[in-house]
Amino acid sequence: MRIPSWSKSKPVVIPALAVVAVVTIVAAVVTTELRKGAKTDAAGVQLTDSPAVPSSLAPSPTSGRYSRTATPLLLTFYGLDMWSLVTSWGSGIQELLEAQQPPSLSLQGLSAPGMCASQLLALNTTALLNTSLTAQELMPGLGYFTADVAQLLRDYLQDSSITVQVLDFCAGNRTLVPFSQRRALKAAEVNDSVATLVVSIALQGADADRLASTAGPLEQLLLDCRGALMTRDSLSFFTLYAMTFQRCQAAL
Numbered sequence: 001m002r003i004p005s006w007s008k009s010k011p012v013v014i015p016a017l018a019v020v021a022v023v024t025i026v027a028a029v030v031t032t033e034l035r036k037g038a039k040t041d042a043a044g045v046q047l048t049d050s051p052a053v054p055s056s057l058a059p060s061p062t063s064g065r066y067s068r069t070a071t072p073l074l075l076t077f078y079g080l081d082m083w084s085l086v087t088s089w090g091s092g093i094q095e096l097l098e099a100q101q102p103p104s105l106s107l108q109g110l111s112a113p114g115m116c117a118s119q120l121l122a123l124n125t126t127a128l129l130n131t132s133l134t135a136q137e138l139m140p141g142l143g144y145f146t147a148d149v150a151q152l153l154r155d156y157l158q159d160s161s162i163t164v165q166v167l168d169f170c171a172g173n174r175t176l177v178p179f180s181q182r183r184a185l186k187a188a189e190v191n192d193s194v195a196t197l198v199v200s201i202a203l204q205g206a207d208a209d210r211l212a213s214t215a216g217p218l219e220q221l222l223l224d225c226r227g228a229l230m231t232r233d234s235l236s237f238f239t240l241y242a243m244t245f246q247r248c249q250a251a252l
Contacts, residue, residue, distance in 0.1 A: 080242075
């Protein structure tokens with residue numbers, strides 16, 4: 001599945017300030033798999049043409065300054081999974097994984113609950129998958145999503161004095177979500193299990209206390225995330241990433 005970048009302008013570099021904690025069990029499994037390495041003959045797999053990938057989630061010299069004053073924000077998107085982002089934009093990683101003999105990594109493992117973008121981008125793909133392509137080149141969708149979420153928040157805030165930085169995003173657990181379904185001309189409320197994606201964001205503003213207050217510029221977002229973001233531009237974000245439920249939740 002290809003997902004074109006939603007940002008209005010060319011994606012920019014989004015520095016990382018911290019790494020969201022990973023579920024211990026998943027992290028242990030992935031670490032074990034990575035230590036095994038991979039011996040394949042899959043070199044030569046190329047990505048399809050796409051714009052330059054944003055160098056997202058990279059360390060910044062200013063990280064220490066922001067870590068003490070930034071306001072943390074968590075956004076949970078329902079109906080969006082890490083697998084879609086990993087394999088979007090003509091990603092060549094699936095072909096490389098399938099070419100492993102014997103397999104040491106799996107796409108399911110790399111997109112399991114608890115796996116974060118920062119971990120994926122830190123993979124040594126040369127050693128693991130026998131390719132000259134970097135993790136960023138193999139999974140360009142991770143960088144585009146980072147840039148798009150940052151732009152989504154900027155459009156909501158409409159305040160150039162507030163700096164938006166996406167720190168990381170991780171696959172969450174599947175969650176039951178209620179929705180209406182028509183049966184025999186009658187609407188019925190049913191529950192469906194959907195994937196979730198949790199995004200960690202840092203907001204930096206002149207008035208840190210007001211920014212962190214539930215009565216500040218984030219008030220509407222905290223009360224009704226979906227409603228607050230349902231502008232014309234953000235609606236294209238929800239549809240572009242094929243979020244059937246178009247729901248989210250914000251928390252400080």
